[in-house]
Amino acid sequence: MSRLRAFGRFWWDFVVGDDWRVAFGVVVALAATKLLTSSGVNAWWLLPAAVVLLLAASLRRATR
């Protein structure tokens, strides 16, 4: 069980890293982009803006 947990922990750290909110925010931003493009809006601006905001928020948390 502990090996399984260590294996899961490794992949979590590998993909998600130090701040899970960034990975979660990326998924939400991609889903929102998909939703908007499905409704006919060419939301090319959404992901670049989301990435900078997510990075800024993560850095703020890390340096507080």
Place this chain on the structure above:
Amino acid sequence: MILFLAVFAASAVEAVEALTIVLAVGVVRGWRSTLVGVGAASLVLAAVVAALGPALKHVPISSLRLVVGALLLAFGLQWLRKAILRASGYLSQRDEAVAFERERAEAAATGRDSASAMDWYSFSVAFKGVLLEGLEVAFIVVTFGSTQGHLGLAIAAAAAAAVLVVVVGVIVRRPLQRVPENALKYGVGVLLTSYGVFWGSEGAGVDWPGGDAAILALVGFVLVSSFALTWLLRRRRVAVRLSVGQA
């Protein structure tokens, strides 16, 4: 060209870190078991690329770009976040000499099973070091290569960087302290994030203004934004120091 640069830089950074571990263990405990560990890890990494690369060709391109975009963003933002924290002074810069000494002290302090021909400590440290440092490069190679249809070029870029670092390491027989690791990590973070945004958005159905040329604008945007964030953090750090000094 950007594909080659991104994979080459990512591979070079990880190879420098792996080399530090391998050198420290090899110098203290001998080379045979250490090199067997390096070889075994390299085989696993080659198997990951060989298995995932062709498999991804069967995934529909829009789904592939969405997943690859999300993965590149996850990796890219981690690299960029750490590079910005280091550049602004909130995290200490990685020092290969310090890492080398730490690994060397651990290797010297760990006992050896004299009955066994194989030194399992050397094997496992070298195996783990190369595998962990190389796994991210393997993913970058597979995702970049498959999405752009240039898997061979991505593999060549990663291999060229690894060979270059190993050759220089063998010549100098010391950890490579002069490689500007943070600058390289910064650059790789910018490129991975920009491509992540580009492919992730395309996978989600976005039609980029300017077509493929939008990637250049994205690289510029991410670069300027991360420089601005680094500058703001530096300013804040100085302001906090001054206020502590005055108090």
